Amino acid sequence: MNTYITTPIFYVNAQPHLGHAYSTIVADTFARYKRLCGNTVRFQTGTDEHGDKIVQAAEAADESPRQYVDRISAMFSEAWPPLAIEPDNFIRTTDADHIKTVHDILQKVYEQGDIYFSEYEGLYCKGCERFLTEKELVGGKCPDHLCEPERISEQNYFFRMSKYQDWLIDHIKTNPDFITPQRYANEMLAFLSEPLEDLCISRPTSRLTWGIPLPFDDKFVTYVWFDALINYLTGLGYPENEKFAQFWPVAEHVIAKDILKPHAIFWPTMLKSMGLPTYQKLHVHGYWNMGETKMSKSLGNVVRPKEMVEEFGVDVVRYFLLRDMSFGLDSGYSNDAVVARQNSDLANDLGNLFSRSLTMVGKFMDGKVPAPNQLRPIDQEMQDACAVMLETYGREMDIFRFNRALEAVWKVVGLANKYIVENAPWEMAKAEDGQKNLATVFHTLLETLRLLALVVEPIMPGTAAKMNTGLGVETTGTLASRSAWGQLIPGTVIAKPEPLFPRLEKKKAPKGQQQPKAKKKKSAEKKSEKLPEGVITFEEFGKVELRVAEIVAAEKVKKSDRLLKLTVKAPEERTIVAGIAESYQPEDIIGLQVIIVANLKPAKLMGISSQGMVLAAKDGDHLILSTVSQTTTPGSKVA
RNA sequence: GGCGAUGUAGCUCAGAUGGUCAGAGCAUACGGCUCAUAUCCGUAGUGUCCGGGGUUCAAUUCCCUGCAUCGCCA
Numbered sequence A: 001m002n003t004y005i006t007t008p009i010f011y012v013n014a015q016p017h018l019g020h021a022y023s024t025i026v027a028d029t030f031a032r033y034k035r036l037c038g039n040t041v042r043f044q045t046g047t048d049e050h051g052d053k054i055v056q057a058a059e060a061a062d063e064s065p066r067q068y069v070d071r072i073s074a075m076f077s078e079a080w081p082p083l084a085i086e087p088d089n090f091i092r093t094t095d096a097d098h099i100k101t102v103h104d105i106l107q108k109v110y111e112q113g114d115i116y117f118s119e120y121e122g123l124y125c126k127g128c129e130r131f132l133t134e135k136e137l138v139g140g141k142c143p144d145h146l147c148e149p150e151r152i153s154e155q156n157y158f159f160r161m162s163k164y165q166d167w168l169i170d171h172i173k174t175n176p177d178f179i180t181p182q183r184y185a186n187e188m189l190a191f192l193s194e195p196l197e198d199l200c201i202s203r204p205t206s207r208l209t210w211g212i213p214l215p216f217d218d219k220f221v222t223y224v225w226f227d228a229l230i231n232y233l234t235g236l237g238y239p240e241n242e243k244f245a246q247f248w249p250v251a252e253h254v255i256a257k258d259i260l261k262p263h264a265i266f267w268p269t270m271l272k273s274m275g276l277p278t279y280q281k282l283h284v285h286g287y288w289n290m291g292e293t294k295m296s297k298s299l300g301n302v303v304r305p306k307e308m309v310e311e312f313g314v315d316v317v318r319y320f321l322l323r324d325m326s327f328g329l330d331s332g333y334s335n336d337a338v339v340a341r342q343n344s345d346l347a348n349d350l351g352n353l354f355s356r357s358l359t360m361v362g363k364f365m366d367g368k369v370p371a372p373n374q375l376r377p378i379d380q381e382m383q384d385a386c387a388v389m390l391e392t393y394g395r396e397m398d399i400f401r402f403n404r405a406l407e408a409v410w411k412v413v414g415l416a417n418k419y420i421v422e423n424a425p426w427e428m429a430k431a432e433d434g435q436k437n438l439a440t441v442f443h444t445l446l447e448t449l450r451l452l453a454l455v456v457e458p459i460m461p462g463t464a465a466k467m468n469t470g471l472g473v474e475t476t477g478t479l480a481s482r483s484a485w486g487q488l489i490p491g492t493v494i495a496k497p498e499p500l501f502p503r504l505e506k507k508k509a510p511k512g513q514q515q516p517k518a519k520k521k522k523s524a525e526k527k528s529e530k531l532p533e534g535v536i537t538f539e540e541f542g543k544v545e546l547r548v549a550e551i552v553a554a555e556k557v558k559k560s561d562r563l564l565k566l567t568v569k570a571p572e573e574r575t576i577v578a579g580i581a582e583s584y585q586p587e588d589i590i591g592l593q594v595i596i597v598a599n600l601k602p603a604k605l606m607g608i609s610s611q612g613m614v615l616a617a618k619d620g621d622h623l624i625l626s627t628v629s630q631t632t633t634p635g636s637k638v639a
Numbered sequence B: 001g002g003c004g005a006u007g008u009a010g011c012u013c014a015g016a017u018g019g020u021c022a023g024a025g026c027a028u029a030c031g032g033c034u035c036a037u038a039u040c041c042g043u044a045g046u047g048u049c050c051g052g053g054g055u056u057c058a059a060u061u062c063c064c065u066g067c068a069u070c071g072c073c074a
Helices: A018-036 A052-060 A065-079 A096-111 A161-174 A182-192 A242-250 A257-274 A305-312 A314-324 A335-364 A377-398 A402-423 A425-430 A434-456 A461-471 A479-483 A538-542
Strands: A002-011 A040-048 A089-092 A115-125 A130-132 A150-159 A202-204 A217-222 A251-256 A281-285 A288-290 A331-333 A546-556 A564-569 A573-578 A593-597 A603-605 A608-610 A616-619 A622-625
Touching (some): A002 A018, A018 A040, A018 A251, A018 A305, A018 A314, A040 A242, A096 A257, A150 A217, A150 A257, A161 A257, A182 A257, A242 A251, A305 A314, A305 A335, A314 A335, A314 A402, A335 A434, A335 A461, A377 A402, A402 A425, A402 A434, A425 A434, A434 A479
Parallel strands (some): A002 A040, A040 A089
Antiparallel strands (some): A202 A217
């Protein structure tokens, strides 16, 4: 059996964030799982590097597009190893072979008449030198240049997507697993109930040169999706490489819901036009939301995978992401939630189970795997529970319900802990006739741990390895072969290992919920002492994130006497509208370092989105901006 | 404005051709154990299953409508 699993190629106009990491961890886990099942697996990820946004981002960074994409793409490829993500191929749309493949495919589709030349109409902003989507507009205006875009038309090439609409509808309907979870297939069918428009696939070189030239007209370059989606073929060496024949028939894509339409509509119709079978499955996942608000760069609440790993370790991060999100739905992210998972599921339940078991084997079994004796019902039940777990685990992993799979695994973790309490080996050891059952108990327990290490392997490879080492287990074979009960060899020496997971102190807990430890104590002392009116706690103050921001641009807001539109570095650029025009001239404050509230909910003032608030003293009507007494790094925290 | 999704215990979320479907984990309280990373086991709660209307012997589950949040599109 073969498996071909891909992540999207990520657009390099931003650094890797949690969403990228999730898609890629999902794909990696699936790849590891399928390998464990004995499949031949190919796992591909990469970066998407063409288009006008890249040109702009490069300009902003004062780099050539080439330098820029090389730098950001490297940030992606370097982001994955620390997350234990091991793709077989990392593709870039600026790779020579990709460019050639896109060329060949365009030529082929063109020759068969599925690409034609026509008018494209859209809203064009002269300042940006590009078409804007309706969504980008703020109050009908370009948010960057505050002018209304013009409705202009230009000549472009189109892909005859509409031709394949009926075929696609039929394909989705007759293949229930084509797009999963089901809700996304429904969404696409609803979309397809309206006539499908053809897809504009070019941009004139007069406006954009950072792209793949059309083979049949060098005055145009390929625009976005027709370039990007083809990466899934290029990565297999389409058309002649044998990998293509081997893996294309089993292709499965993992994406986030924001790029559903290109993958569910554009891509299958493109493949159809090329005369290729479509991919097998599209797995669509939701977003990680940060508390109440969505993760966004301007709010400065982007979670960097690298920082997560540094704080929690790879396996915890992987476990958390797969355990806490129902695949397909949105989920909330918070550091506290990760800490909670780490402490309860990992440290207390699994880690402690492993630790106590091995310690007792050392104490009561002379540090060796015992041979089991006659099974009692309680031992048989433990063994049966493992069989149930393996069955559920396989079923759920196959369909990307990782949270369900892990739930089933942790059910056994709980049962194993219970099994220990019910048998109370420390009592058995004292009893005259206890030795016989004691051997069975520890054999059962160690076998259970062996199976837990097995199923946990695709999710937490490092932890699985530690467990296997501790148990003295060989890790060759497949999931099926290693699943069979009773593979530990009696007499194998078991050494007490280091703890699997450390327990963490919960960081700044929101309210007064900061007493996890002192459980034994009476709850005599009240947890929330009354505070005088107007007094806030340190925790409450801690919610306000103050930062130093450097004003890099300032201009008056039209039709407003009081408002200035500021562009600040904190350290990312953000726009803040401040009511200080009566006290300051725009040109006087450029370069000034002020203190801002960085995590204020964005507000729209005179049609401009303000992402934060500048602090100023108020002397009557006169405002005096807060500054720092010495120049510092923009973005420094104020506390 | 159109389409769609979501709205279930303090928190994060599961759930079902309409009838033991009111659930899990975390958090909380109490009890037990001591092998273990002060861990584990047991017990105990609370919910107008978003509001309103309808279909039905029966709706949290189906239909309509309203509200809120989110997404896609115009």
